[in-house]
Amino acid sequence: MTETPTTRQAVHYEQAEMLDGDDLRRHFLIEQLMVPGRLTATYTHYDRMLVAGAVPTDAPLAVGEDLAKLVGSATLLERRELGLINVGGAGRVTADGTVYEVGPQDALYLGRGIASVAFASVDPANPAKFYINSSPAHAAHPSRLVTKSQAIVKELGAPETSNRRTLSQYLHPEVLPTCQLLMGLTRLHSGSVWNTMPAHTHDRRMEAYFYFELPADAVVMHFMGRPEATRHLVVRNEQAVLSPPWSIHCGAGTAAYAFIWSMAGDNQAFTDMDFVAMSDLL
Numbered sequence: 330m331t332e333t334p335t336t337r338q339a340v341h342y343e344q345a346e347m348l349d350g351d352d353l354r355r356h357f358l359i360e361q362l363m364v365p366g367r368l369t370a371t372y373t374h375y376d377r378m379l380v381a382g383a384v385p386t387d388a389p390l391a392v393g394e395d396l397a398k399l400v401g402s403a404t405l406l407e408r409r410e411l412g413l414i415n416v417g418g419a420g421r422v423t424a425d426g427t428v429y430e431v432g433p434q435d436a437l438y439l440g441r442g443i444a445s446v447a448f449a450s451v452d453p454a455n456p457a458k459f460y461i462n463s464s465p466a467h468a469a470h471p472s473r474l475v476t477k478s479q480a481i482v483k484e485l486g487a488p489e490t491s492n493r494r495t496l497s498q499y500l501h502p503e504v505l506p507t508c509q510l511l512m513g514l515t516r517l518h519s520g521s522v523w524n525t526m527p528a529h530t531h532d533r534r535m536e537a538y539f540y541f542e543l544p545a546d547a548v549v550m551h552f553m554g555r556p557e558a559t560r561h562l563v564v565r566n567e568q569a570v571l572s573p574p575w576s577i578h579c580g581a582g583t584a585a586y587a588f589i590w591s592m593a594g595d596n597q598a599f600t601d602m603d604f605v606a607m608s609d610l611l
């Protein structure tokens with residue numbers, strides 16, 4: 330079953346800067362992604378990125394006609410590519426008859442043209458949780474499993490600045506070709522809470538953050554907005570934030586956490602960021 334997909338319109342910063350907290354959440358926070366037995370999808374008008382979560386339990390969850398209809402094609406991936414990272418127990422994805430064993434923290438890339446996709450859990454008592462992104466694709470690149478050990482690992486930050494973290498690049502041009510999608514996972518080390526500070530923007534690409542591994546009573550204060558007009562969103566476990574091209578995206582947790590970042594847009598140069606000087610943040 331797919332929950333009725335919802336659409337998020339693109340918002341100009343002139344409008345965003347007039348919103349109160351409730352409206353800011355309504356536009357930029359996706360609160361419900363991981364619902365047992367459901368596939369939950371949000372269609373965004375930021376580079377047409379689709380943000381979805383699938384938690385298969387007793388029966389597999391198939392990508393159905395509602396998502397194809399949402400993007401106006403015969404199947405969801407007729408003109409799109411898809412990337413996912415499993416943040417739950419062992420999972421299994423079947424794509425046009427090929428079965429991919431997607432273990433915890435493994436990623437899967439499905440290229441343009443794959444007609445049928447179904448998500449399953451190996452053990453329904455410890456279900457897989459697939460965090461899924463899809464964006465328009467101009468070419469058909471081969472589908473591929475990218476295991477945790479195949480990702481490019483970068484060690485960032487320092488304990489002194491409370492931002493010691495390990496970044497793993499899964500969908501990245503040096504790992505495999507994709508059209509637009511870039512995806513990776515950043516995990517904060519115990520005692521570190523800040524991600525992506527100093528902050529940056531990249532007008533060329535949108536970004537989505539999916540926060541997970543937060544203790545039940547912990548939150549991430551996620552900061553967004555133009556560098557000179559920052560706002561915050563209180564984010565809980567397994568919620569996602571949409572970052573428009575004009576927005577910084579960074580956060581501080583009340584405990585350590587992990588998040589999946591993903592981008593789509595004009596280029597795939599991970600390092601193409603406009604860093605914001607600390608003195609310019611307001």
Ligand SMILES: O=C[C@H](O)[C@@H](O)CC(=O)C(=O)O
Pocket residue numbers: 485494496514515524525526536578590599602
């Ligand atoms: O454009 C890149 C993204 O914001 C993230 O990769 C940043 C991140 O994961 C981190 O600093 O930990």
Ligand SMILES: [Zn+2]
Pocket residue numbers: 529530531536578602
């Ligand atoms: Zn970024």
